Amino acid sequence: MTVTRARLSKALRCYLVTDPGVESVERTVEICRQSIDGGVTAIQLRAKGWPDRRALEAALALRALCAKAGVLFLVNDRVDLALASDADGVHLGVEDLPVEVARRLLGEEAIIGYSPEGERDRAEALRHGADYLGVGPVYATATKADAGPALGVERFTEIVRSVDVPVIGIGGLKPDNARAVRDAGAAGFAVVSAIFYADDPAAAARAFNEVWQ
Amino acid sequence: MSAVPRLHLVGPLGITRPVDYLGIATRAAAGGCDAIHLRVREMAGGDLLRLARSLQRELDAHPDVMLIINDRVDVALLCNADGVQLGERSFDVDDARRLTGDRLLIGRSIHNVDGARRAAEVGADYLLAGHIYDTPSKEGQPGRGLEWLAEVAGAVEIPVIAIGGITIDRLPDVLAAGAHGVALGRELLESADPYATSQRLRQTIDREVRP
Numbered sequence A: 001m002t003v004t005r006a007r008l009s010k011a012l013r014c015y016l017v018t019d020p021g022v023e024s025v026e027r028t029v030e031i032c033r034q035s036i037d038g039g040v041t042a043i044q045l046r047a048k049g050w051p052d053r054r055a056l057e058a059a060l061a062l063r064a065l066c067a068k069a070g071v072l073f074l075v076n077d078r079v080d081l082a083l084a085s086d087a088d089g090v091h092l093g094v095e096d097l098p099v100e101v102a103r104r105l106l107g108e109e110a111i112i113g114y115s116p117e118g119e120r121d122r123a124e125a126l127r128h129g130a131d132y133l134g135v136g137p138v139y140a141t142a143t144k145a146d147a148g149p150a151l152g153v154e155r156f157t158e159i160v161r162s163v164d165v166p167v168i169g170i171g172g173l174k175p176d177n178a179r180a181v182r183d184a185g186a187a188g189f190a191v192v193s194a195i196f197y198a199d200d201p202a203a204a205a206r207a208f209n210e211v212w213q
Numbered sequence B: 001m002s003a004v005p006r007l008h009l010v011g012p013l014g015i016t017r018p019v020d021y022l023g024i025a026t027r028a029a030a031g032g033c034d035a036i037h038l039r040v041r042e043m044a045g046g047d048l049l050r051l052a053r054s055l056q057r058e059l060d061a062h063p064d065v066m067l068i069i070n071d072r073v074d075v076a077l078l079c080n081a082d083g084v085q086l087g088e089r090s091f092d093v094d095d096a097r098r099l100t101g102d103r104l105l106i107g108r109s110i111h112n113v114d115g116a117r118r119a120a121e122v123g124a125d126y127l128l129a130g131h132i133y134d135t136p137s138k139e140g141q142p143g144r145g146l147e148w149l150a151e152v153a154g155a156v157e158i159p160v161i162a163i164g165g166i167t168i169d170r171l172p173d174v175l176a177a178g179a180h181g182v183a184l185g186r187e188l189l190e191s192a193d194p195y196a197t198s199q200r201l202r203q204t205i206d207r208e209v210r211p
Helices: A005-011 A025-037 A052-069 A079-085 A099-106 A119-127 A153-162 A179-183 A201-212 B018-031 B045-061 B073-078 B093-100 B113-121 B145-155 B171-176 B194-208
Strands: A014-017 A042-045 A072-076 A089-093 A111-115 A132-135 A167-170 A188-191 B007-012 B035-039 B066-070 B083-086 B105-110 B126-130 B160-163 B181-184
Touching: A014 A201, A025 A042, A025 A052, A025 A201, A042 A052, A052 A072, A052 A079, A072 A079, A072 A111, A079 A089, A079 A099, A079 B073, A079 B093, A089 A099, A099 A111, A099 B073, A119 A132, A132 A153, A153 A167, A153 A179, A179 A188, A179 A201, A188 A201, B007 B018, B007 B160, B007 B194, B018 B035, B018 B045, B018 B194, B035 B045, B035 B083, B045 B066, B045 B073, B066 B073, B066 B105, B073 B083, B073 B093, B083 B093, B093 B105, B105 B113, B113 B126, B113 B145, B126 B145, B145 B160, B145 B171, B171 B181, B171 B194, B181 B194
Parallel strands: A014 A042, A014 A188, A042 A072, A072 A089, A089 A111, A111 A132, A132 A167, A167 A188, B007 B035, B007 B181, B035 B066, B066 B083, B083 B105, B105 B126, B126 B160, B160 B181
Antiparallel strands: none
C-alpha cells in the first residue's frame, strides 16, 4: 500500500483510468509509465473482458510502477485482483460488489471509490464507507456509451458541495474544460481517452496538471 | 479440507437462465450431486454474488453439497463457498491460494497432461479434465478419450474429475479409467428430470467406487 487515506485527496488530482481496448499488458504499462512522468497521481486498472491471468500480470506491473512513483493504484471492480496485486484499493460501480461487502475482504485501510448513479445511490455508498466518489459525466463523452446524459458543471458543483468525501469529475474532460472541475471544488479529475490515447501521454498529463496549478 | 466431491453439476453456462439454474441445481443436489458449480459468463460481481447467495439458500437443505464458484475468488470468499474453479485464463492456482488459504478447495480445469502436472505441483486440490467425449459444447474438437483420461489420472496424485459428454452408460468406463468423479453441464442442464438423472449417476458411482 503506497497511499493512505490521509493523502487521498491529493492523490486523486490527476487520475488515469486504463482502457481494456488496449489489450497488450506491455502497452498498457508503458502508457501508464509515460503518464506518470507527466504527473498522473492515480491509476485505475480497468481490465473488463480480459482473462484474469492477463489482468493480474498487468496489475502486478502497475503495482510496482505506482509504488515506485508514489502513485495511487486502484483496480476496477475486481476485489480479488486488488488483493492479489496488493493494490491500494478498488473502484466500484452500481453493478459491482457492494462497497460494504468489498470492504470485508479488503480491510479498513483500503481505498474504495464508487461511481454512484443518482442521489439515493450516492448517499448509500457514503453510508457504507466509500472513500471517494467518481461523479459524471461532467461533459458528454464517447468513451462510455452507457454513461448517461452529461450532468453539466452546475449540477456537478452541487454534488461536490453536498458530500464530505473527495470527488473526482469524469466524462469528456480535456485540458481546456477541466478548470471548471477544479473550480467546482473537486479533488481531481479522471480521464481515459484524453491521456490513454494521446500521442504523447506525458504531455497530455502535463497539460491537465497545468490547469490544476 | 473436505473430501473432493464425485458428482459435479456445472452451470448455467448460458444454456439455462440463471433463475432456472437454481431449480435444476436444487433437484440435482437432491438426487445426489455433491458439488454445484456456478459458472456464468460476463456477469457483474454484484449480480454474481446475489445469484451465489440464492443458490446457497436453495441448497440449505443439502449441507453436504459443495458450492464452487468459477473464476471469481472474491465472490467465492464473500459467499463462503466451498471452492473455486480456475481455468487456463484464470488466476494461477498459487495466486488464488494466497487469497483463500485452506478455506476453499481449488479446482483447476486442464486440457493436457503437462497442464495437469503443473496444476498439481502448484497445489490444486483436484483437476477437471476434459473434454473426454465429443460434446456440442466443444463443436469441432474431438473428445480426448479414455486413454487420455487414464494418462492424466496416472500423472497426478490428486483426484481427477472427468468432464465432457459424460452419460450414465459411459460412467463405468470413465471411473475405470481412473476418474475420481465426473462433472456434467449440458447433459444435466438439459435433462428432462435432473433429479432422476443425478440419482442414477450417483447410484452408479456408489456401486463402482468402493470405499
